[in-house]
Amino acid sequence: EPEVTQTPSHQVTQMGQEVILRCVPISNHLYFYWYRQILGQKVEFLVSFYNNEISEKSEIFDDQFSVERPDGSNFTLKIRSTKLEDSAMYFCASSEASGGSYEQYFGPGTRLTVT
Amino acid sequence: AQSVTQLDSQVPVFEEAPVELRCNYSSSVSVYLFWYVQYPNQGLQLLLKYLSGSTLVESINGFEAEFNKSQTSFHLRKPSVHISDTAEYFCAVRPRGTSGSRLTFGEGTQLTVNP
Numbered sequence: 001e002p003e004v005t006q007t008p009s010h011q012v013t014q015m016g017q018e019v020i021l022r023c024v025p026i027s028n029h030l031y032f033y034w035y036r037q038i039l040g041q042k043v044e045f046l047v048s049f050y051n052n053e054i055s056e057k058s059e060i061f062d063d064q065f066s067v068e069r070p071d072g073s074n075f076t077l078k079i080r081s082t083k084l085e086d087s088a089m090y091f092c093a094s095s096e097a098s099g100g101s102y103e104q105y106f107g108p109g110t111r112l113t114v115t
Numbered sequence: 116a117q118s119v120t121q122l123d124s125q126v127p128v129f130e131e132a133p134v135e136l137r138c139n140y141s142s143s144v145s146v147y148l149f150w151y152v153q154y155p156n157q158g159l160q161l162l163l164k165y166l167s168g169s170t171l172v173e174s175i176n177g178f179e180a181e182f183n184k185s186q187t188s189f190h191l192r193k194p195s196v197h198i199s200d201t202a203e204y205f206c207a208v209r210p211r212g213t214s215g216s217r218l219t220f221g222e223g224t225q226l227t228v229n230p
Binding site: 004031033035041042043044045048055056058091093095098103104105106107108109 | 151156157158159160161164205207216217218219220221222223
């Protein structure tokens with residue numbers, strides 16, 4: 001069964017450093033998403049992406065975040081200058097289409113630790 | 116905007132006992148409702164969803180959930196749990212139609228099934 005994959009599984013970085021989290025969505029999916037979960041808190045939506053542009057973003061997704069689909073398979077989340085509060089589990093997801101009835105398939109997550 | 120509340124952060128039960136995980140939501144628009152499950156070190160997997168029609172929906176592994184519009188609830192139940200059901204369960208909602216694509220999650224409920 002096709003699945004969403006994410007690398008690395010765990011990333012440790014120092015405050016102020018840039019990090020790139022990588023995701024390979026399911027191959028025939030057109031919509032891509034990033035969510036995050038700070039330890040002990042809810043899973044929160046960050047951004048959705050379609051046709052090489054952001055289709056929706058949350059208030060969390062400020063100027064230090066960016067997303068990119070650099071080639072036909074990868075989808076990346078970049079955090080330009082990490083802060084301690086960026087420590088969280090980051091989930092990538094993809095879906096065939098937009099709209100509430102289309103299932104979003106999630107990857108296993110990348111645990112980001114900022115020290 | 117939508118919000119989801121899962122009333123129990125942890126639910127310990129014995130094997131073969133029944134269980135109910137509670138979920139309430141608030142939304143100014145009609146929503147689709149979902150339950151996701153996360154096993155240790157894995158991503159979020161869709162367990163079941165309510166889109167329309169019968170308010171009782173079932174999963175392949177014996178879970179069921181009932182949509183109650185008047186109480187704005189979508190509680191998850193299983194009549195007899197197994198050790199392998201130990202996981203974190205997330206309730207989520209998404210606006211109907213194509214205008215909204217983000218999932219809004221509850222805080223999660225850790226179900227622990229003891230022998």
